[in-house]
Amino acid sequence: MEALAGIEAFCSDVIEPFARNAAADRLPVSRKLAKAWGDLGMLGLQTPRELGGLGASYFAKISMVHALARRSFATAFSLNNMQSLVYIIATRAADEVREQHLSRLLQGDAIASVGITEPNGGSDLANMRTNATKVSGGWVVFGEKAWITNATICDLMLVSAQTATGTRGIGRFIVDMSSPGVERLPAHPMAVGHPAGLGGARFDRVFVPDSYLVDAPGEAFRLGMSAINGARTHVAAMCVATLQQSLATAVRYCVGREAFGKSLLNHQGLKWDLADVANRLEAANLLTYRAAERIADGCDATLAAAHAKKFAAESALFGVERCMQAMGACAVLESTSLVRHLGDLKLAGYADGTTEMQNERIGAFLIEHYAD
Ligand SMILES: Cc1cc2nc3c(=O)[nH]c(=O)nc-3n(C[C@H](O)[C@H](O)[C@H](O)COP(=O)(O)OP(=O)(O)OC[C@H]3O[C@@H](n4cnc5c(N)ncnc54)[C@H](O)[C@@H]3O)c2cc1C
Missing domain, CATH: 2.40.110.10 (Butyryl-CoA Dehydrogenase, subunit A, domain 2)
Structure with a gap:
């Protein structure tokens, strides 16, 4: 994925400062940022090459969002919605609609929702x-x-x-x-x-x-429901990335700070708390990749996506809160971004189907497979 090689640098140079300012000034993603995404090809990530996109796999999308959501969960959300619409217009819209809008959307000159x-x-x-x-x-x-x-x-x-x-x-x-x-x-x-x-x-x-x-x-609901599994798995990957970043922040801090003659991380209670976070992070990541694999293979991912989204969203909230507790008062400093991450992560339990709607999917499976 050559075209995406610069994403990590772009995220630390552009997304990180954007996210901090956006939180302070209450700003949405700007047209300038959408244009930068367009220039990098990010808006046409999964759009077929012959239609002007990068034709990348679902896994490439998951890797890319890791880099973004480590800096800003909400910015990753914005990008994903733009990408989804570009894909739909590229692959399903009438020729005249494609001719009028597709290249503007791919380049970030127009924005869709x-x-x-x-x-x-x-x-x-x-x-x-x-x-x-x-x-x-x-x-x-x-x-x-x-x-x-x-x-x-x-x-x-x-x-x-x-x-x-x-x-x-x-x-x-x-x-x-x-x-x-x-x-x-x-x-x-x-x-x-x-x-x-x-x-x-x-x-x-x-x-x-x-x-x-x-x-x-007749078709719209079916198409929407099949796309929602990709969206849910994507949200799960975003939760994993934001939690991973928060855990790294907490570990770095706890290694460097001393209390009662040793680093915070050498106190068993604290170390075990962060081990619990790491444990859930691993499990959330595996559930996310299991769902992503089913999506990439074209299999039904309804149940896998529901498990991944529910567990990743709940684990991220639990985990960031634990990371903050481990850091003491310094956790709430704006420079750590942890309060911002915690607030943004709460949104994961609503968007693309609430946690209760994931329970509905999981519950339906229970009845189908275990009832008799
Ligand atoms: C960050 C973010 C981005 C979003 N982006 C979009 C977007 O781009 N496009 C879009 O169309 N929407 C978007 N949404 C809206 C999102 O899809 C809705 O918030 C979601 O579908 C839930 O709807 P609601 O908030 O109206 O809650 P409601 O449907 O009113 O539900 C309220 C509560 O009741 C629970 N509940 C409802 N029915 C049941 C039931 N049968 N059993 C148990 N509990 C139940 C819900 O789980 C929830 O906890 C976004 C939301 C967020 C937070």
């Missing part, structure tokens, strides 16, 4: 209220989306809308955010995760041409 969640809830997709009505030459979209990554800065949004009742009635439409009837809403006033640029939009009878229906009703 994925709008599923609504103000009344995100878990219960069948209860989606945004709707699309067929008219001559296209569709009219009406409704509101909330908690959408990159919504505050995006040019296009892939909007899920009901064309008929039930999840089979959901279609996915690319909406140009400059269309008449689109109202971009202010960023959610969050205490954490600012780089992800979470916000919403209202769609008041927005006309969308037929060619901008990317995933037809």
